Structure formats: C-alpha cells, structure tokens
Amino acid sequence: MSDLLEGFLGTSVEGKKSRVPAKLDYFQSATGLFLGLFMWGHMFFVSTILISKDFMYTITKMFEGSFLFKEPQSWIVSAMVFFVFVIFIVHAMLGMRKLPINFRQYQAYKTHAGMMKHDDTTMWLTQAFTGFAMFFLGSAHLLMMMVQADTIGPYGSSMRMYGDVMWPFYLLLLLAVEFHGGIGLYRLCVKWGWFEGPDAKVSRKKLKQVKWLITGFFLALGLLTLAAYVKIGYEYSNGLVDKYKPTAQIEVTYDVKVRA
C-alpha cells in the first residue's frame, strides 16, 4: 500500500524523500571502484604472457585451483567471471542513468564541452562513449570467458586473438576499458574527496597527472600484451612452433619414458 502511494507521490506518505538515490549513487561508485581495481589486477595476470608461456600457464592454472585440485577446475574461473559480470551489469545499469537520453541533452552537452574546452567536462564525454561501447564489448568478452573458461591459456588465448581474428575486438575493448576506468577512478577521488589534502586544486592537478600516468602505463602494457598473443597465435597458425605444452609436463613424460 505504501509502495503504491509512495510511487504515486514520489515521496513517502510522511512527505519524506526516498533514500534510494543515495544508495544508487553509492553503488555506482562501489561497483566502479571494484571494476576499476579489478581491471588493474586483470591486466597484470593477462600480461604474464610477456614473461613466458609457462608463467602465463601457471597463473591460469592457479585460478583453476591448481593449489587444491589435481585436475584443472575451469568452473572456478567461470564462477569468478560470473561474479564480475553481475557487478558489471549493476554498474552499467547505474551508469545508464547518467547518459544523455535524448538528442537535446546530447546536443547541449556536446556544444557546451566544445565551448568550454574544460578537461573534466570533455573527459566525461569520453567516459559516456566508452561506457556505452562496453555495454556490447564488455558483455561479449565476459560471456565468452564465462562459457569457454577452459580455453584460456597460452595456446587458446593466442589462437582466439589470431586464429579467430578477435584482436580488433580486444583492441577496442582495451581502449574503452583503460580510458573509462582511468577517468572513472580519477572522478571517484574528486567525487568523494579522496586524497583531497589541504588544497583541492593542487591535489586534483596531481591526481590527474597520476591518472594519465596510470592510463599510459596500462595502455602500453595492454598493447604489448595484445601484440604478444597475436604473434604467438600467428606462429601457431602457421606451424612455426608446436602446440603449447607446459614445460613441467614435458619433463614428466620424459621421466615416464626413462622408467619404461
């Protein structure tokens, strides 16, 4: 009953404002923070391929529970992807509220940003565009990883990039994530007054410098990593190297032969 009246009035029957907008604002930031920090960790794991195929393989198997189980359990990875997917969907749902929803809003903002030439105003447009792109890019990637978690590895991931020609897709996703996440984390600090110090103007300038450094770093790391997977995928596809076998596994085979 009170839901009906509250929904109709827009306030509680006592005339009080709903606390929901506060919660939505909070969760927008909380999910953004989780995703932003997750992407940092994620990039470090993915880029292990730059060190060696074995290292990337070991990390992959670690996520598949190698420290607990004898056989790789790729469902663990699927479950983790599912969890991230849920956070991602919640974040997208909340982020959607901020996007321009009709031509006039878009036109007004675009004109304004063009006139003002104000960094933070323009960066929001980047955030809106990249956020929108990730509705599709992010969903596709997460779904793929969730249902094919077992294919992640030096061979499978490289073949996905080169053999399945997914690298243009991942290039776009990389750009979208790094710009969106970098700007998002910076904005979080501004929004809640984190690292504000005694002079918000000075600290914001520093925050923005740090933001660009971090974005530059992860973009560089991401591009190198992507190139590495494409190169390896190319080598596999053209029979330049044998299909990946973890070094440790080869040694075991060798041992068996000796005993026989």
Add this chain to the structure above:
Amino acid sequence: MSRTITIRAMKYNPQSKLSKAHFAEYKLEETDGMTLFIALTKIRETMDADLSFDFVCRAGICGSCGMMVNGKPALACRTLTKNFPDGVLQLMPMPAFKLIKDLSVDTGNWMNGMSKRVESWIHTNHKPDISKLEAPMEPKLADETFELDRCIECGICVAACGTKLMRPNFIGAVGLNRVARFAMDPHDERTDEDFYELVGDDDGIFGCMSLVACEDNCPKHLPLQSKIAYMRRKLVALR
C-alpha cells in the same frame, strides 16, 4: 601601443518574432586596463545602442555581469581584454538561465528560486534575542563558514555545469554550496536528515557528475569541489 580588438557578440531577442540570433562584430581601440565592461559600454555608446548586457558594480561584487567569453563563463567586469592575445572576444549569454536579450540573462529569479529551494536561512527553534551578542563560534569554523558566504550569485558555476545543461532541474554548485554553508553553521539547528529532504535526490547532490567546471570557473574561488564532496559523504551516510 594600442591595438584594435574585435568583439563578436551574440544578438537575439527571444521576445520578438522578427529577431533572429546572430553575431554582431564590433572593432574598437583597446585602451589601458580595458575590461569587457568598458569595451561593451563603449560599443553601446558609440556603435550599437541596442546591445543589451548587465552591469551594476563593475568590481566583481554584485554578480550581474556573467557571460560566456570565448566559450567560458566569466565576469565581464573582471575580464581584461589584454589577456586575449589574438584580440578577438566572442561573447554569448550564459546558458542555463532565461535569456532576456543578447548578453543579458535572468539570474536573479533563478537564484531566488534556488534560495527558497534549499531554504537558505538559519533554522532555529529558539527566538534570537537581538539585544544580546550571538553565541560565539570557533574562529576556524567561522572562517570556513563565512568563506562560503562570499558567493555573489553570479551563476557562473551554473553556466559552467554540463550536468545542469542536460538536466535543467539540477540545483547546481551554488545551491549545494549554500546547503554546505548552513550544514556547517552551528547556529543552524537543521540535521543532515533535514538537508537530505532539500537536496537528497538526483536533482540535488546525487545528480552531480563531478565535472568540477564550477570549481574551475568560480570567480570567487569558492571550494565548491570539496564542499560538494563533503555534502555527498554526509548525505550518503544517512540510514
């Protein structure tokens, strides 16, 4: 060594069916220490008596003369023409406010509405005795509170705000700053719950997208970014 500067001003009268928005261009000799106020007055006196713009104090106090100067909102009386190396100043009225004519917009009625909306006055249950001294306040807190009172209601933070342009009901930095001012003042007995009722929604504090153009353009350099964050933290923490 004076130079000729070019002022390109938007002209439009929304009241007239015949008026069509356009830019009028004026060329004039720059004088020493020339402000936009001086330049515009000269234009009105010698070139175009029909050009509308607002001024009162000419000293950055009354907040009447905000306009978009080369795309950015600024007080015209505090804008020196010599700061524009190419000598071209394109003037437009501030967006977000009702356009009266040319460069003149109605900030007054908007500010009045904002003040009422955030109940911009001390709320207290006891009747103040004006024959006695006001209850003393921590000097530091007093400084911080009165710092926020330096707002001249020029509307520049509103015109600078992309959120406000997309969502006309957004209260803007000036309103959120006002709420922070009373939230800090111990003379005001309102609780955070009371302030939530004023700005606890997507037209208020939760609508702010932290674009901070308000902070970067406020001619009084008010700490808008940090006061908005302060109100946001306070109001999001309510049960």
